[in-house]
Amino acid sequence: MSLLSLPWPGLRPVATSPWLLLLLVVGSWLLAHVLAWTYAFYNNCRRLQCFPQPPKRHWFWGHLGLMTPTEEGLKNSTQMVATYSQGFTIWLGPIIPFIVLCHPDTIRSITNASAAIAPKDDLSIRFLKPWLGEGVLLSGGDKWSRHRRMLTPAFHFNILKPYITIFNKSANIMLDKWQHLASEGSSRLDMFEHISLMTLDSLQKCIFSFDSHCQERPSEYIATILELSALVEKRSQHILQHMDFLYYLTHDGRRFHRACRMVHDFTDAVIRERRRTLPTHGIDDFLKDKAKSKTLDFIDVLLLSKDDLAQLPFLTMCVKESLRLHPPAPFISRRCTQDIVLPDGRVIPKGIICVITIIGVHHNPTVWPDPEVYDPFRFDPENSKQRSPLAFIPFSAGPRNCIGQAFAMAEMKVVLALMLLHFRFLPDHTEPRRKPELIMRAEGGLWLRVEPLNVGLQ
Template sequence: MSLLSLPWLGLGQVAASPWLLLLLAGGSWLLARVLAWTYAFYDNYRRLQCFPQPPKRNWFWGHLGVIAPTEEGLKNLTQLSATYSQGFTIWMGPIIPFIVLCHPDTIRCITNASAATAPKDDLFTRFLKPWLGEGIILSNGDKWSRHRRMLTPAFHFNILKPYIKIFNESVNIMLDKWQHLASEGSSRLNMSEHISLMTLDSLQRCIFSFDSHCQERPSEYIATILELSALIEKRSLDILQHMDFVYYLTQDGRRFRRACRLVHNFTDAVIQERRRTLPTQGIDDFLKDKAKSKTLDFIDVLLLSKDEDGKALSDEDVRAEADTFMFAGHDTTASGLSWVLYNLARHPEYQERCRQEVKELLKDPPFISRRCTQDTVLPDGRVIPKGIICMINIIGVHHNPNVWPDPEVYDPFHFDPENSKKRSPLAFIPFSAGPRNCIGQVFAMAEMKTVLALLLLHFRFLPDHTEPRRKPELTMRAEGGLWLWVEPLNTGLQ
């Protein structure tokens, strides 16, 4: 027994010193954690060998910098998607792997998985949380499921249909600006800037029934929304600022906090005003008055929403969803419209055909990441290990030569019904797919179609002499803006 005594182990004083015993327990726990992590890392490393891997920069940096947020980075990404058409593994540094999927057959297992099996990963989206709270983009689990069910009626076509009038009004303000600028000889315009202001104008009216006149004069609220988006993009590119305690000590971090307060105060004021109105009028009277005077806005729908147990959203939840819609609805739509106009400017034959279709009708709307919570089997038998982050490479899918013939050629007839027959529904996923697809896609498409139709009726778009360089951020941008020449058309339409 003496061989098992504490003195034989060199721990004779432990009994008299609980701190040393605590230190021993803590060290043992830490060692166990390190060993468990090491085993899990090497197990995943072994299981990931079945996925091809592009050449690394070196052992330490891995593939960091290979897919940079630049034109060159996008070209590298499309080349990798063509070379490894089903998907590939990349390493962010020496220990963090991502599986990048770029084919409809492989992404189906992730997009069609339940929200519990493949929840959104928060590696970068967590930067949005101080602004957007637990809105539908950032929430997970039961909260996301409940909010998704409660918000779905808000995007029903019958609710969205009256918004067409708002889209028309906002576009007409922009058209008047363009007509005035063209008459003064300023026909070279930054589509990104003008269309972003127009979509922000539309959204403030649709969400809050508030007209900021932001297309005609500066608006503090709109300027703050744009500042928040820019600060988040800037932070995502600086790995040192990914740590909250570092970021909020910087000037940008302090600006971000001030901007969040301003946006939250605006939304809270609208919510409190509506809360005061609802109880005094009663819901039925409220809805009748709204129907007579104007469209039912998004705040109204949120305040009136109830779950299956009759429970309404809290003020914090309403604010989170309204701020989320404001953020997610303006930049994405503006970016999509800007690039559509750019491609139509470069292909005047398609632009004219689209314009003629509009006239005929008048005669009679980056990556997605998911973290697998269980082993996921792909169609070819390969397994994505539990805990691995999967990057659904939308750009790679849309430029995959094994899915699309001549993917780099702008050809609207790719989407002709005859050409789409044998193509997977996951070959084109601008709004993602599966249970966590974009809830606002009907709103976005309605706005984009309305805006595009009105723009083509009144202007011809011509390419600029400088070819834009793509810049993937929260949305696909162009470095220095997306510039086109506009030429007024004498349509006789008002």
């Protein structure tokens, strides 16, 4: 290869090659980027000093391990919220800061921001994409806006009204199973298992018009969903496994790949079956058949008027207080694509990930007096008048709130009313331990003892 002679002032000509020139260019480019990143990092560190910070667990690992997905991690989080009631900074390792917000006044600037200014951060959703794809839950930008506009009309309350009958039928299948188990002496039941199956049954019937009979036989699908949830949460706690090429070489990575394939095959089979039957059984015929088979029991009588679910005010208060204590999604995160100014004048720098701790807002003693006490009357209309709308956000808030919250609230009220109509529920001797994964769960299940009410009347 020919050599180039480069004259340098005061030095003899130096012979070099094109490869050395390329190396110098690449090295200069890398050095410039490292210097730019270093400047931005230290500038952000300086700007983050206005946010308090709990003591670090380790000089290098920072606060890693402080807010683990365990009962102890939730208790640590609650203690930090009580100490830093507006919000605080935590560090995952030496270079990744998070701002944790836990008060309605501080989360307002994030929840009210557009989806372009405060999108979901890639760090939290990247692990979910092989499983859930890029639908309305995980997508961003124009794709998310388009999907959201398409789906919003499908979740209008008037559209949901015909689904009440489906909720009713799915709940009755579950209650019949409980009646059978109680008659055989099995009165101790895992509520999480049974409610999950009933919910899956309702969703498949409402969304796909598909009856999988998942409540009558073991569901591999539910077991796989729980496995995926646990694997995603476990991966988030191990920094080295954040790299895809390393993760998929591990045993957990191979399990995750197999589980994704299983749930995708299940969903594809449901869609194929619905596409096969749709041309011969149109949507109108489906809804007419459902209306004909409606059973006139306690709930159906209540649900005949337009404002049907409003006739269950105390049950609604109980549901909301339960969601306050144990929100389905304990945390959500957003990445700031520009500086965001909080009401008190502090600034969240561009590029920082904000964690809105929903469970922290709901347990913040400056927002909710005696936050650990179960008191449904907190949600009495008179008591709610002066409260910030952002004090209670079990389904998130702002433009990326949960699109299915009306669906979920309607199903919860219908199913709970039927459960309380037929059974008495007693606490089990096992103390439940919370386990926040993708959703809030109970470690080892949520066990209650059930007694059919007709037994007590005899």
